[in-house]
Amino acid sequence: MRFLLPLFLVGGLCSGQGAGECKPNSLNIPGAKHPCVYPDGRAEFRLTAPDAQKVQLRVGKNFDMVKGGDGVWSVTTTPLVVGFHYYTFAVDGANVADPASRTFFGSGWDNSGIEIPEPPEVDYYAHKNVPHGQVSQRWYYSTVTAKWRRCYVYTPPDYDAAKKRYPVLYLMHGWGENEQGWHTQGRADLILDNLIAEKKAVPMIIVMDNLNAAKPGEDATIFSARWMWPQPPPPPAGTPAGARPAAPRGLAGFTGATFTEMMLTDLAPMIEKTYRVLPGREHRAMAGLSMGGMQTFLTTLSNLDKFAYIGGFSGSSGGRGGAFDPKTSNNGVFADSAAFNKKVKVLFLGIGSVEGPGAKNFSEALTKAGIRNTYFESPGTAHEWLTWRRCLNDFAPRLFR
């Protein structure tokens, strides 16, 4: 035994150098051990690509992968921030999802996803043994866009049994995402289930629709995966107009007018006809992340007779059209602060601390102009879903009080 004991100790030290077990990413397909996540947030990725010349991992920043003798490329990252991250591989110049991860619609296509876990005590978006609501897929026809559309509707746990009416939150995704984002990447249903169980939030209906709304003939390319269709070079002189497709527009061309019209003409009436909804502006909220926050401000600030609660998560009207001027911005809706404060019960501005001071500056400018608002900062997170989960977790309890 005298000889064996030191050997055991050496073994223990060696495995200790690995900084703990690399646990499979919770978003992996069944059976996939990689990507996996170390306790310190480093993640190890693998891809079988025996004949590739170069493989790169793209998860916020780029990591070159190294080929093993078995044709499997691998890399271990530096520690990643907690929360959900989209990621992809570049295989000899092809941008593709990792076949070992479930995919998540972002940037206009189905990316891979990795979840860097928060500490175990952070469980506001975990599956807990509490009553669960449901998320329902609902098809409806839009007269404005002349197309069938799909939304998802969260109904709270007591919806079927209680037979009462509920307030409604319209909750929007960001650029390049869709109506599935909030209940997959965002875990909105679990966040509300947990808040409602703890009586921190009023039971509410949440409507998750798609920002994409173009009338027949309108250009919808703003919403597509622009990296796939790089800006073409200018056509040679003499090329007939229309002979090549227009380059996708930037966000600068975004007005949100068609979505607002569609929402008020088709979506909200369908919801209020289909679900047991409390009527009136004091039972109606709208919030969104990034471009969905922009949409929220565009829709609600032009329709304060219809909305009393407004949330912008990493997206608002702050930066639009140059400097903010309380007298003229958004058609002067902020000019009479007393009237605005009386109407708008909650004006919420959330942001990740890594995203920069835009939202904070806007909040301070609003405060200076006498506009009551709530500023929320998610510590240590960027323009990503963990910021928006935290925003929803802070915003929802403020609604419909």
Added chain:
Amino acid sequence: MRFLLPLFLVGGLCSGQGAGECKPNSLNIPGAKHPCVYPDGRAEFRLTAPDAQKVQLRVGKNFDMVKGGDGVWSVTTTPLVVGFHYYTFAVDGANVADPASRTFFGSGWDNSGIEIPEPPEVDYYAHKNVPHGQVSQRWYYSTVTAKWRRCYVYTPPDYDAAKKRYPVLYLMHGWGENEQGWHTQGRADLILDNLIAEKKAVPMIIVMDNLNAAKPGEDATIFSARWMWPQPPPPPAGTPAGARPAAPRGLAGFTGATFTEMMLTDLAPMIEKTYRVLPGREHRAMAGLSMGGMQTFLTTLSNLDKFAYIGGFSGSSGGRGGAFDPKTSNNGVFADSAAFNKKVKVLFLGIGSVEGPGAKNFSEALTKAGIRNTYFESPGTAHEWLTWRRCLNDFAPRLFR
């Protein structure tokens, strides 16, 4: 005009050589023009992979792609069969999804999908201007597997308004798929919406759960993407047992016992508690495709006190355990044909005509043994989702009459 007319004709003939317009696959991401489908069923695929040495398309069979000067690889296939097909690219040996298509969970991972349209008059799974039911995501805790599980529940268009009780169809996916298959690849909700609108089917609830059910400690690798983890070579002599993972099992190890136990202990009671369900075996059906058909036969034939309607779509108990013997197969459930026929209102065996004679032979053997059954053959389709859409469209009207 005399000179112009022939020129027009020539133009017409030139474009005629291309056999019509290549229309974007309906399952593409927003804005993606490829893959596209010609009227004759040929499809053109593209992938940007400027540094790749070899790119192959895999859609049933393999097609080598050709690199253009712009780094875009492309190929036009031979005509593909109508309906939904999974497909992937092999990029220098890496099996990946096409970033230009939405992904669909099959073979244990998120593949790409292409839809070769049926003629326009075939619209039983199209969005039509009829009342639509909804598909709801429902979380529940399984005491049998000791895990949270997710199912999707279709409720018919009049569910909220009518306040009545409904019969239930439990509808299972195939190997490597999941609880999302039937309402994405399968379009089960649209098929039922259309059947109900035409009064061809009784309004019913459809429960779409996940075949994967393993108790703590049970091996669940049968359900994983086996191609990703090829059979390892035998370990060197002297390797301790358990030092390397066991190779995934084949379907031969599938008994379905844990799913049956989970379904009867956790799923069905949750459904009957949560939804307005008609009680009793004459209001309960189960069907499934491929492995889900095997599961259906395993579950229902051992529990005829609970099910009166049984459907196997490209999957049944026919081939299990050697030749079918009406006296002994499935613990002798077919031995007393009169008793069986009295109990089982519909025994449905569907198959694609390209799949071979297995289901037909089984149907004939059952008939010969005096067992009443319905044989349905989908013309020209293989072991694919169009076969199963057609099966459901034929099977659902037979239920709960």
